Amino acid sequence: MNVDGSGYRVLTEGNIWRGWPSFSPDGRRLIYARSTSFSRQRPYGPINSRIYEIDIATGVERPLTRPAFSRPSRPFYLPDGRRFIFSSPPAFDATGDNRQFKQLYGDNTIFVMDEANNRLVPAFTQGSESARPAISRDGARIVFLAPTNAIDGVHGFLNFDVFVREADANRHITRLSTFISYVAMAPDGTQIVIIDDRKRNGVDVSG
Numbered sequence: 001m002n003v004d005g006s007g008y009r010v011l012t013e014g015n016i017w018r019g020w021p022s023f024s025p026d027g028r029r030l031i032y033a034r035s036t037s038f039s040r041q042r043p044y045g046p047i048n049s050r051i052y053e054i055d056i057a058t059g060v061e062r063p064l065t066r067p068a069f070s071r072p073s074r075p076f077y078l079p080d081g082r083r084f085i086f087s088s089p090p091a092f093d094a095t096g097d098n099r100q101f102k103q104l105y106g107d108n109t110i111f112v113m114d115e116a117n118n119r120l121v122p123a124f125t126q127g128s129e130s131a132r133p134a135i136s137r138d139g140a141r142i143v144f145l146a147p148t149n150a151i152d153g154v155h156g157f158l159n160f161d162v163f164v165r166e167a168d169a170n171r172h173i174t175r176l177s178t179f180i181s182y183v184a185m186a187p188d189g190t191q192i193v194i195i196d197d198r199k200r201n202g203v204d205v206s207g
Helices: 099-105
Strands: 018-023 029-038 046-055 061-063 073-077 083-087 110-114 119-122 131-135 141-147 160-166 169-172 180-185 192-196
Touching: 018 073, 029 073, 073 131, 083 131, 131 180, 141 180, 160 180, 160 192
Parallel strands: none
Antiparallel strands: 018 029, 029 046, 046 061, 073 083, 083 110, 110 119, 131 141, 141 160, 160 169, 180 192
């Protein structure tokens, strides 16, 4: 729809799970995750998904990733409109085994995909369970979440903090000792917004 609420129209239909949509730099396509299988017994719902894009004018969907991933999230096009970044836990094969994925990518969970060559590479190394990347308009900064218990020597609840990647280095920018579930960055890369659980387990841990 337009920003004034006019021009509303449905692009996709059916009961296939789709999530995390974002626009291409030219505004003509959307990129998103789309499920290939679903489980009502597991709390996460979709258990395997691919990254898709849809042409906004025609409504034609097409897959951008060939293998299925385990709960991929936050796909964003890079400024060239061809490559894209996303995060995913290790993918499981048909037997429920993720060892092949681990052999290929280790603990890396944030990836850049070159769709033209179907080439998947880790975007950078920060360790297991790094997730939810977002990029500035010029691609110079990437903001993401990563667990920090090992870094801080903290046991118990799993804590996530915000990191910013710039000039090939990761910078740890929050130390809230809590679970941050979402982070987004302004297009110019100067501000971020987060959602955190400040009163987890009934204890206010905000500083």
